[in-house]
Amino acid sequence: MTDETRTDMPPATPSPAPTDDGLRQLSEYIEGARWFGGKGRGLRVTGVRRLGVVADESPRVVVDLVEVSYDDGGTELYQVPLALYTDPEHRLDHAFVGWWEDSDAGWVHAYDAVHDREAMAAYLRAFAYPPDGPLEFHRLPGDDLDATAASTLFTGEQSNSSVAFGEHALLKLFRRVTPGTNPDIEIHEQLTLAGSDNVAALLGWIECDEPGGGGRLQLGMLQQFLRTASDGWELALTSVRNLFAEADLYADEVGGDFAAEAQRLGEAVGAVHRLLAEHFPTAERTASDHAELAKAMAGRLDAAIGVVPGLAEHAPGLRDLFAAVGAIESGAIQRVHGDLHLGQTLRTSKGWKIVDFEGEPAKPLADRVLPDSPWRDVAGMLRSFDYAPRVTAMTADAGGDDGREQRAYRAAEWSARNQAAFLDAYAGRDLTGDEQTLLAAYVADKAVYECVYEARNRPSWLPIPMAALDGGRPDVPGTAEEMAR
Numbered sequence: 001m002t003d004e005t006r007t008d009m010p011p012a013t014p015s016p017a018p019t020d021d022g023l024r025q026l027s028e029y030i031e032g033a034r035w036f037g038g039k040g041r042g043l044r045v046t047g048v049r050r051l052g053v054v055a056d057e058s059p060r061v062v063v064d065l066v067e068v069s070y071d072d073g074g075t076e077l078y079q080v081p082l083a084l085y086t087d088p089e090h091r092l093d094h095a096f097v098g099w100w101e102d103s104d105a106g107w108v109h110a111y112d113a114v115h116d117r118e119a120m121a122a123y124l125r126a127f128a129y130p131p132d133g134p135l136e137f138h139r140l141p142g143d144d145l146d147a148t149a150a151s152t153l154f155t156g157e158q159s160n161s162s163v164a165f166g167e168h169a170l171l172k173l174f175r176r177v178t179p180g181t182n183p184d185i186e187i188h189e190q191l192t193l194a195g196s197d198n199v200a201a202l203l204g205w206i207e208c209d210e211p212g213g214g215g216r217l218q219l220g221m222l223q224q225f226l227r228t229a230s231d232g233w234e235l236a237l238t239s240v241r242n243l244f245a246e247a248d249l250y251a252d253e254v255g256g257d258f259a260a261e262a263q264r265l266g267e268a269v270g271a272v273h274r275l276l277a278e279h280f281p282t283a284e285r286t287a288s289d290h291a292e293l294a295k296a297m298a299g300r301l302d303a304a305i306g307v308v309p310g311l312a313e314h315a316p317g318l319r320d321l322f323a324a325v326g327a328i329e330s331g332a333i334q335r336v337h338g339d340l341h342l343g344q345t346l347r348t349s350k351g352w353k354i355v356d357f358e359g360e361p362a363k364p365l366a367d368r369v370l371p372d373s374p375w376r377d378v379a380g381m382l383r384s385f386d387y388a389p390r391v392t393a394m395t396a397d398a399g400g401d402d403g404r405e406q407r408a409y410r411a412a413e414w415s416a417r418n419q420a421a422f423l424d425a426y427a428g429r430d431l432t433g434d435e436q437t438l439l440a441a442y443v444a445d446k447a448v449y450e451c452v453y454e455a456r457n458r459p460s461w462l463p464i465p466m467a468a469l470d471g472g473r474p475d476v477p478g479t480a481e482e483m484a485r
Helices: 020-032 090-095 117-128 183-193 232-245 259-279 287-307 309-326 374-397 404-427 433-457 463-468 480-484
Strands: 043-055 060-070 075-085 096-102 106-112 136-139 151-153 160-165 169-174 202-209 216-224 283-285 331-333 345-348 351-354
Touching: 020 043, 020 060, 020 075, 020 096, 043 075, 043 117, 060 117, 075 096, 075 117, 075 169, 090 096, 090 106, 117 136, 117 151, 117 160, 117 169, 183 202, 183 216, 183 259, 232 259, 232 345, 232 374, 232 404, 259 345, 259 351, 259 374, 259 404, 283 287, 287 309, 287 433, 309 433, 374 404, 374 433, 374 463, 433 463
Parallel strands: none
Antiparallel strands: 043 060, 060 075, 075 106, 096 106, 136 202, 151 160, 160 169, 169 216, 202 216, 283 331, 345 351
């Protein structure tokens, strides 16, 4: 980080002491929260530690670290920022966390602070005028922060909590935290300092030491708010709907053709990858590394067949593809996004922005920061370009069989056109044989993962990734010129 670590911080404030009822209320609140990642598993709160105080006035704003233990084994740490009030605040009833005795404030009503504009104003002031205490509010130089801007909570997020301040800044608070450097902060800092136009600029971040010497915890990041941005996934769905509405026109003839945007997005991802390679360590995968990668892909396939038996008919072709990966002699690896798809992109008036560099949430932090092949990111985008038209077609098909066959044809047309436009712009050249094999394998590996996810969560969507595996080796487009020929 660019700020020097402060070593003169006083120790963390005393930990809160919720009663048994308070712990029960806290458990119920966490289990029902949209951002909680352990739904469906039996759990109990086994520890609550105070990380620090954001503001000591009314409301008193604190940050607690909650340890959640699962009946099936394992523990996780969740950040719960709280606004503490002596009297009930009925405007915050929907965000009530519990009622217990706080070591400093006495008996309090505790509310999730992100829902309280008074509490979030205290966060913004802390960035402008960092308080003394264990919580460290860092700022990158060169940005004028309006400490009086009103806050607005985003309600659609699933794994974190984001709050906009006016039209300039956005605070993302990480809910599930792990000791160590958060890749979203780390990558945004480097790309911001490098002057990248393809990310929202990092303005600052929050971190502290975990009580008991467990390591550094990075709790949140303040970044540029892209107020006028449009979600890439939603833009793609709109384009597909326009295509379906024009029954007699091809994809390149409708007003909502997406290929030019897919091309610009490919250029943006390529630019981000080049900067990541310049500012983070790179390496070469050896033949043995590729053999291990192939083994891991085959192992995921075997496990997936146990969940989706229909994958078995595609297994021979997929195993041949993964075996071909094992024969690759070498290939470059670097820091990558790790979970790239259209939903991680925003279209602004100044071009495409890539967001959320945390990587796959289910992976341990240590794995998410390892160098990987940039073709993994490309594969994620290609699968997303296939999902968008097929989801739209599936929704339209729910109304009856009329036009179903044509929609299926048009969905495949949209997918192939935009995949090719993206890949051509990203690579800027023909792919080598090894690159084609590796990309096809990453696409297949992603589709196998999607099959398991859909079988467990949205069974009606399972045909989408299954269709990508017909024949065992998924189609990977060449350049746009090849597609045109």
